Amino acid sequence: MILLLAGLALWWGAHLMKRLAPATRANLGRGPIAIAILLSVVLMVVGYRMWDSFDLVVVPVWLRHLNNLMVLIAIYLMSPAAKRGVFLNGVRHPMLIGFKLWALAHLMVNPDPASIVLFGGLLAWAVVEVIVINRADRDWTRRPSGKLAMDAMFFVASIILMGVIGMIHMHIGPMPFGG
Secondary structure, eight states: OHHHHHHHHHHHHHHHHHHHSHHHHHHHOHHHHHHHHHHHHHHHHHHHHHSOOOOSSOOOTHHHHHHHHHHHHHHHHTSTHHHHSSTTTTOSOHHHHHHHHHHHHHHHHOOSHHHHHHHHHHHHHHHHHHHHHHHHOOOOOOOOOOOHHHHHHHHHHHHHHHHHHHHHHHHHSSOTTOO
């Protein structure tokens, strides 16, 4: 549990530093921040896998399908479609919205304390990150509209990426597509 919490704290700190301590972040450069984020992911994964956890409730099977749909949409939201497509050009934080959707989807199908801490902590970070960004940068203008073909391309790429992520997920965690 300690490693998972340390990973979450490092994730929060490394990401929020840009807005809360911009001078310190600028002095550090990208390298140390990237290393901190990578280390935070390693700590979260190791801490999560070490936690001897148990399910608090039984999850209905249909929630796994809803989870997969939400993750697919989250992957699309995190793609470059917001900058190059039509559908997301009016969305201010598509990547953070996608991240929140991803975390919420995982909370729905993982009712164990370790998952609640991990995905709940990441969901809370994404909510706080949006608030901090909006307060620091109140002026936001809508992106110029891109092409519908780009939306389609990124959606197809999202489906392919979800398949790849799912195959990796099968080897390091539970089966994401049923079975």
